[in-house]
Amino acid sequence: MKIVKINSDGLMDNIDVSNIDDIINPDIQPLYKWKYNNCIIECYGCLNENKGIINIHKLPGNGISNILEIESNDLKLYGNIYIKKSYKNKLKDLNISEYGEFYCYLSEYYNHYEESSESESELDINNIDDVKIEKTYEQNINKICKSNKTNKTKIKEKELDNDYTDYFNL
Numbered sequence: 001m002k003i004v005k006i007n008s009d010g011l012m013d014n015i016d017v018s019n020i021d022d023i024i025n026p027d028i029q030p031l032y033k034w035k036y037n038n039c040i041i042e043c044y045g046c047l048n049e050n051k052g053i054i055n056i057h058k059l060p061g062n063g064i065s066n067i068l069e070i071e072s073n074d075l076k077l078y079g080n081i082y083i084k085k086s087y088k089n090k091l092k093d094l095n096i097s098e099y100g101e102f103y104c105y106l107s108e109y110y111n112h113y114e115e116s117s118e119s120e121s122e123l124d125i126n127n128i129d130d131v132k133i134e135k136t137y138e139q140n141i142n143k144i145c146k147s148n149k150t151n152k153t154k155i156k157e158k159e160l161d162n163d164y165t166d167y168f169n170l
Contacts, residue, residue, distance in 0.1 A: 006081040032063030052079030
């Protein structure tokens with residue numbers, strides 16, 4: 001299965017693993033989980049600052065952890081970070097673009113929620129309704145799809161002229 005490896009410099013790679021135990025060692029441990037599209041996205045990393053340089057990647061907010069109390073997007077990790085996806089406790093392929101969509105969506109949701117809760121009480125991640133998140137996600141995807149169809153229609157209505165300019169010999 002493919003998982004995402006985030007190098008210390010923030011660059012990402014897909015790597016193949018047969019089992020998540022292939023990457024776990026005393027320094028690399030499960031840190032956070034997120035629910036997304038009926039799957040679980042899980043982050044593995046190193047908290048020991050003596051084991052490498054700081055990883056510049058900032059995790060998305062709202063991570064749920066059994067071992068940490070610090071917000072996931074405030075945590076400093078060292079060395080490589082590994083992100084896996086599972087569905088019904090089975091490891092599933094996770095590619096970089098899917099992680100990017102997840103990251104963007106969750107960051108957007110977290111920022112919106114944070115702005116709207118400034119005047120309200122403190123954010124309680126355990127009370128966020130997954131169904132509500134899924135519904136909002138589906139609505140956003142539908143808006144984007146409708147917007148793309150509208151844009152394609154406008155482009156078809158306004159065909160562009162051919163540009164025969166020789167830009168190399170100006």
